[in-house]
Amino acid sequence: MTSLLFFVVASFCMVCRGSERDVFLHIFDKYDNRIRPVKETNTTTYVGTQFQIISLLEVNGQQEYVKMAVFFKLNWTDEYLTWNPADFGGTEYIRAHAKEVWTPNFAIVTTSLATEEFIPKEEQILGIHYTGGVDYSFPIVLTNYCPMQNDDFPFDSQTCAVKITSWKYTSRFVFLEHVPMINTGARNPNTEWEIMPHTNKSYDLTREGAGEDGVYRQIHYYITFKRKPTYYIWVIMVPTFIISALSIAGIFAPFNNSGDREEKVTLGLTTLLTLAVILSLVTEAMPKGTKLPVLGLFILMELVICTLSVATSIGISYLHERAVTRSWSIPKMFCFSFKSVACCFKTVNASECKVIAEKLTDKKHSILVKEKSNSGINSSMQHLESTLNDVKRWIQRADEEEVRKNHWTIIFDRVDATCFIFYELINIASLVIALH
Ligand SMILES: *[C@@H]1O[C@H](CO)[C@@H](O)[C@H](O)[C@H]1NC(C)=O
Ligand SMILES: *[C@@H]1O[C@H](CO)[C@@H](O)[C@H](O)[C@H]1NC(C)=O
Numbered sequence: 024m025t026s027l028l029f030f031v032v033a034s035f036c037m038v039c040r041g042s043e044r045d046v047f048l049h050i051f052d053k054y055d056n057r058i059r060p061v062k063e064t065n066t067t068t069y070v071g072t073q074f075q076i077i078s079l080l081e082v083n084g085q086q087e088y089v090k091m092a093v094f095f096k097l098n099w100t101d102e103y104l105t106w107n108p109a110d111f112g113g114t115e116y117i118r119a120h121a122k123e124v125w126t127p128n129f130a131i132v133t134t135s136l137a138t139e140e141f142i143p144k145e146e147q148i149l150g151i152h153y154t155g156g157v158d159y160s161f162p163i164v165l166t167n168y169c170p171m172q173n174d175d176f177p178f179d180s181q182t183c184a185v186k187i188t189s190w191k192y193t194s195r196f197v198f199l200e201h202v203p204m205i206n207t208g209a210r211n212p213n214t215e216w217e218i219m220p221h222t223n224k225s226y227d228l229t230r231e232g233a234g235e236d237g238v239y240r241q242i243h244y245y246i247t248f249k250r251k252p253t254y255y256i257w258v259i260m261v262p263t264f265i266i267s268a269l270s271i272a273g274i275f276a277p278f279n280n281s282g283d284r285e286e287k288v289t290l291g292l293t294t295l296l297t298l299a300v301i302l303s304l305v306t307e308a309m310p311k312g313t314k315l316p317v318l319g320l321f322i323l324m325e326l327v328i329c330t331l332s333v334a335t336s337i338g339i340s341y342l343h344e345r346a347v348t349r350s351w352s353i354p355k356m357f358c359f360s361f362k363s364v365a366c367c368f369k370t371v372n373a374s375e376c377k378v379i380a381e382k383l384t385d386k387k388h389s390i391l392v393k394e395k396s397n398s399g400i401n402s403s404m405q406h407l408e409s410t411l412n413d414v415k416r417w418i419q420r421a422d423e424e425e426v427r428k429n430h431w432t433i434i435f436d437r438v439d440a441t442c443f444i445f446y447e448l449i450n451i452a453s454l455v456i457a458l459h
């Protein structure tokens with residue numbers, strides 16, 4: 024029984040001739056991989072192309088190139104690589120080394136700076152279908168030129184073209200055509216860039232002076248990368264905004280106004296330095312000679328705001344100093360806010376006020392003096408009184424001076440508060456504009 028089964032199996036296999044090896048021997052007998060595989064010279068070989076990004080490896084903004092691992096898939100019909108599956112035990116598909124089969128003289132042109140193959144050409148494998156259909160897919164690392172549009176950085180997106188063509192054959196012999204793909208997105212996502220599905224376009228390019236025969240078929244794949252701006256927003260924009268907001272708050276803070284202006288200026292200058300360093304960090308990543316991008320403009324704007332607020336603070340400190348030391352009287356426009364002060368009440372100005380005050384005190388005391396005029400110590404009393412009056416007047420003047428100084432301090436505090444609100448509003452506005 025066992026021997027009978029063995030006999031059946033053995034005899035079946037003798038008939039079938041089904042190994043790939045037999046197909047190989049059959050189709051590669053007399054095959055020449057140097058010749059375009061058509062039986063009529065007139066026949067055009069149509070080559071279907073597909074393209075997919077495996078992953079984005081590098082985007083170099085300064086040297087303007089992108090490096091990516093991509094995957095090309097080509098298919099065409101080889102009229103010599105055909106067999107009848109029935110003769111080979113139903114073998115419909117075999118694999119062969121790419122170097123043994125004719126391949127279209129495929130090249131990535133003009134935009135490519137360098138290509139590296141994952142697998143050397145000698146070891147690449149392609150598949151052959153019994154109808155002569157050949158499919159050939161290979162991954163390569165492509166360093167592709169990509170002009171960078173940085174105006175909107177970090178909200179920018181870049182588009183690069185990968186152009187493929189056949190070097191040797193004009194479109195009369197080898198005609199490239201794009202084959203629709205279900206998934207045109209990248210296989211692996213990138214943390215910094217969002218890779219958009221690519222688009223395709225076909226061109227017929229005429230090589231100069233070649234006439235009708237010199238038409239080459241080119242397929243352009245356009246790849247768009249959109250930058251994810253979150254990193255730049257949280258690591259550069261928000262801290263810059265906070266630094267500026269804090270320094271504006273510090274510069275216009277209403278603490279002791281007399282001696283600490285200096286400190287505020289120092290604070291402002293430190294902030295300017297910090298912002299300048301951040302700005303240089305941002306511009307370092309950009310190709311030089313292009314317009315300053317949105318992020319750069321934002322930091323520059325913050326720098327200008329801080330500079331202006333420091334300048335304003337210096338101006339206020341200068342005026343405050345003058346107002347206190349040069350005995351400037353309080354302008355009438357500020358008087359409404361000091362109702363308790365006679366000195367400044369209504370339209371009477373400071374010096375007139377003083378005179379009135381002096382007259383009032385003089386009257387009181389002269390009445391006192393009259394009542395006691397009969398006594399013997401009249402003259403000495405009078406002397407004492409006038410001295411007392413002098414002292415009183417002096418104290419009063421000192422008081423008034425103090426009040427005036429305080430009023431100036433209050434006025435400048437208000438100016439400070441106004442400037443603070445003004446600059447903070449500009450600061451917020453610039454952040455909002457930068458974020459759109
Ligand atoms: C090749 O094509 C040309 C026209 O393009 C035609 O005149 C000629 O007969 C064709 N030759 C064959 C062998 O089919
Ligand atoms: C290439 O393959 C696609 C399907 O994947 C097919 O539609 C197309 O006709 C093939 N092209 C050639 C030239 O064989």
Ligand SMILES: *[C@@H]1O[C@H](CO)[C@@H](O)[C@H](O)[C@H]1NC(C)=O
Pocket residue numbers: 201202203204222223224225
């Ligand atoms: C790219 O190819 C698809 C088919 O996959 C086609 O529908 C589309 O129109 C092509 N895009 C362009 C810009 O020609």
